[in-house]
Amino acid sequence: MNKKESEYFTLQKEIQELKKKRNALILAHLYQRPEVQDIADFTGDSLELSKQAAETEADVIVFCGVHFMAETAAILSPKKTVLLPEVDAGCPMADMVTAEQLRAKKKEYPDAVVVCYVNSSAEVKAESDICCTSANAVEIVRQVPADKRILFVPDKNLGHYVGLQAGREIICWEGYCNIHDRLSAGQLQKAKQAHPQALVLVHPECRPEVIALADRVFSTSGMIRFAKESDHNEFILGTESGILHKIQKSAPGKKYYMASDEMICPNMKATSLEKVKLSLEKLQTCITVPDEIRDKALNAVERMIVVI
Secondary structure, three states, X not given: OOHHHHHHHHHHHHHHHXXXXXXXXXXXXXXXXXXXXXXXXXXXXXXXXXXXXXXXXXXXXXXXOOHHHHHHHHHHXXXXXXXXXXXXXXXXXXXXXXXXXXXXXXXXXXXXXXXXXXXXXXXXXXXXXXXXXXXXXXXXXXXXXXXOOEEEEOXXXXXXXXXXXXXXXXXXXXXXXXXXXOOOHHHHHHHHHHOOOOEEXXXXXXXXXXXXXXXXXXXXHHHHHHHHHOOOOEEEEEOOOOHHHHHHHHOOOOEEEEOOOOOOXXXXXXXXXXXXXXXXXXXXXXXXXXXXXXXXXXXHHHHHHHHO
16 A cells, blocks of 8 residues: 555545544545545435435535535535535536526526526526436426427536437527536547547537537436446546546446546546545535525426426
8 A cells, every 4th residue: 555545545534433423424426536436425416416415314414526516415405514525616617607697588588497407506596497417408308398488507518419309499508517518529539530449428518519429428427327238348438537437436347538638627626535524524614505595496406306
């Protein structure tokens, strides 16, 4: 065991002791650092993690992710203490729409149903009719009455993909994930040329021209499930690099190549074991959602859960 591994082992042991003391549950998004994923009780996409939090008997939820994810956990688990180890871990896409901006846009389209991607703030969810994830967005949109227009916030790439799959015209907000949107068709073409036998899996937050080059389009968890069940042995992955840790553990013996070396989210990598430990020691930073916002946001989230 080298020095770094020894330090990780010590931190992991201290975190486990603090977790027991606090009756805490640790959740880690699939884009987190490998060592952070390894100390989590559950790893996954943001909404499935929040649902895990709501179902647990833990008093404290440590959410290793970004701010909107901890907010969603707080919306679903108002009586639990929800902690975000890195308070400055935000999401640029979620910041691309505010509740005030959405209210103004709703006045332009008063008859539209607002479908809100979970990658958004609690305030924006509160102004929306129904939420969706990257995995269920197509099904959610298909459930919207045919005579209703659809305003999709905040990801224009996901909205474009969903519109095509659901056969619906969608008014898309001009937001995007700065990591997935960074992947170009040229970069993916180079990856395909370098690995001609590999199946291309991309996230629906990618640009339309990138999605057009893919063999399959999946959420992050969907990619992992597909790789595990597929007969294929090589995959090019068009999503954040954090997926490699879980997908290699879930479907070992196969080859995985990132579509680009640039698919790294600094916000997702901001959480460290040291910060998780400090969060449990000092019960910081506590994420709460005001009741008047939480009640409205919860309605949008629960409508999604009923539909699916």
